[in-house]
Amino acid sequence: MSETVTTRAVPTTTAAPPALGGLGLFTVLLAAALPLVDFFIVNVALPAIGADLRAGEAMLELVVAGYGVAYAVLLVLGGRLGDLFGRRRLFLGGMAAFGLTSLACGLAPDAWSLVAARVAQGASAAAMLPQVLATIQATTRGARRAKAMSLYGATAGLSMVAGQILGGVLVAADVAGTGWRSVFLVNVPVVVVGLILAVRVMPETRSQHPEPVDGLGTVLLAGSLLTLLAPLTEGRAAGWPLWTWLSLAAFPFAAGAFWAVERRADRSGRTPLVPPSLLALASLRRGLALMVPFSIGFSGFMFVIALALQQGAGLGPVPAGLALAPMAVAFLFVSLAGPRLIARFGTRVVTAGSAVQGVGILLIGLAAWRDWPHLDVGSLLPGAAVAGAGQALQLPNVLRLVMSEVPPARAGVGSGVMVTTQQSSLALGVATLGTLFLTLVPRMGMRDALVTTLLVQLAGIVLTGLLSLRLPRRVS
Template structure:
């Protein structure tokens, strides 16, 4: 008589369902993606009010912008690695809660240096939160849903940059409950509370199947590389270019070279470094990053310079200065919604067309500045801002989609950290380079011609983006 044999299948536990990011979950992570970028730009039109209220000099005001941007850029890749290691939802919730608390600290800062310290902490908390957004999208979506989510992420990023500047002007002028400039930071608190409630309910937990330990030497060397480049460029002009700025810039290529050597050695040894050279060998990621750099440098430099020129040169208040860019935001929004359909039909040529359209928009702004200065406003800037916004919308969402298109889900945290670090570093670099060019020229050639020169420098970056985009493969997944 034969015995009944229980097969392993009878006792095997059911396979866990793969994580799925639903519609409300996608809205939640996109809300979180908007917060750090809005906060990078929201202070541009608030700087004059902050300087007056806190008796802060130009160097300290630049630190209010640079401290946030540098801390954000330095820690982004580490934030992506920690999400892979401990769980992306856990890091997302912790980073978002910290972002709310540090925003509150910024809004309640009693003095200029307290505000600088709070801004640095705010940038660090953003670096813990933001990489989890892209990593979660990459790990919890697939196929057409992932393509749509990535397009929406890129649209959110671009719109947030323009909307932040507009929102900053409105909040400063509104003087909500007598808070003045502090409202640009305090507004984050209720948004973060709502986001935390939604995230607990709707954002799935994901993590790398084989997470690697934190790359200590790589983290330190990447931080030093970015600091030696970004700090002297952002602070050098206001500080009078002392010796330490030149020594720091001279040290940058050596520190960056040491970082790359350490990462290559770790990669060849079979470990997973902070920025794996093998990941950068992915063609779509490498080419996309090369395009994001000139685009982001020009974009952030333009936003910083136009905010100063409209307020200090054209004599506009914070609301008119912010609303002057409203056509750019509106056109960006509607054009980006058509992006997925255009990419499906025309592929990467949409990016090239976008650079041409943006170039036309920048030239129209240059003509408006030359003809109407100092009487600039929404009317005179509308044609150029609208056309430039359309061109930007055809580029940024699709560039981000290109970068992440071939990154495997297991390396989503690392890939998203690398991409956002590149973007954020380029944004900070744009403020430093174009901002320094503009402010250096103002005493010598006047505000109008300094602005025109900065816009033409941005135009060179747009042209470079267009030329590089010609090397992209036609199809974008």
């Protein structure tokens, strides 16, 4: 049985919400793909970036982490601003800024300029992405919403895999002599098309009774995420200096202060940045709990396999990217069947997906153990395809579940909470599983470090399977 938010009644309006047509849905899904593609597209480009800009390992980690941390820290604020000023307006501004910052990344003359542009690019994505889910939530109902959310989930998962494949192809193609810069410059024409479409077909929506921005909550959330993500992403490369340990020690206090301030604001009748009353929704709360280990494992695997295939197995960027093509193909086709499966079997599909993904990761680990260092598309194909199918049974359905009971008036807040959880977990996966792998390599060798990391990921997959047993049987 689903729960409802009882802390405060949300005023409603009798006016019918503007409809989101097919082309409008395509436009917002295109925007949803861009930030996720850019999170993963740099993985296979890092060696080329390091060689061209003479950037060390710590600087390259900043290229990845700067984007991810800025993105995660500002996502909830982006959702709130969309509620306040109009989601279409924030969408257009965020997308335009994303295009400009992508251009700045592609033209960066040195490593520090690239890091600064990546931070700005992450902030732009945080203004754009929450408006996608909030718009879907506010402009669709019933079966149309279920289909739109399933397509959003499929787009999210496919973007993560396709980003890494596309990165390898672009680096190797060396389009017009741009080399690694093309992985950023490719965003510019896509953004131009997206802006033209959005101006024509994206409806304007906003909360009927928007609340002012929660300034203190925003600062405390940013502090909480930074104290956790910054030391985990930079600690190993920097040699774990004192500031990393002090930052990690400060994290529980920062998180506790954030939660206390948000709960006090919620109880007093104001709308905090992350309303604790919103977490009273069983579907949202349990879906978020499942999303954390799934996203940590997903991003950690993508980062580790890119390093292992290029630095260990000696593959170039194209073969390293194409080794994951079976995962992308399987994800695409299985995710298309997701709505029918979830309608027939309910959330048991998510549990089955965990089991299938676990089998796929075991097959990849077995291939690494047996064939190292001669890994290629053929040896990884069975495991990658099975893992992709399992992921497709989980991610789109969990994303749909999280937003299923969020009231349209709180769509911006709900989408901000969801994508912040997802993005923070993606960044955490690179930091934790990536750090584990790189720490084990000098001690165990590349093959054994890869297999050990995959077994750790498998433990996370088992956890997602157990958590999925607590999901509501049906998704509305």
